[in-house]
Amino acid sequence: xxxxxxxxxxxxxxxxxxxxxxxxxxxxxxxxxxxxxxxxxxxxxxxxxxxx
Numbered sequence: 001x002x003x004x005x006x007x008x009x010x011x012x013x014x015x016x017x018x019x020x021x022x023x024x025x026x027x028x029x030x031x032x033x034x035x036x037x038x039x040x041x042x043x044x045x046x047x048x049x050x051x052x
Contacts, residue, residue: 003044006040
């Protein structure tokens with residue numbers, strides 16, 4: 001459930017930034033975006049392993 005809320009929030013912020021012409025608070029290059037994804041997956045995996 002946390003993941004769905006996170007995705008909805010991320011897409012909502014991205015859409016609002018695009019609609020209002022506000023600079024997106026994310027890396028402008030694909031490599032930077034992949035780094036953010038990798039960090040997020042790492043946090044989710046760690047949370048899962050620690051909850052076992």
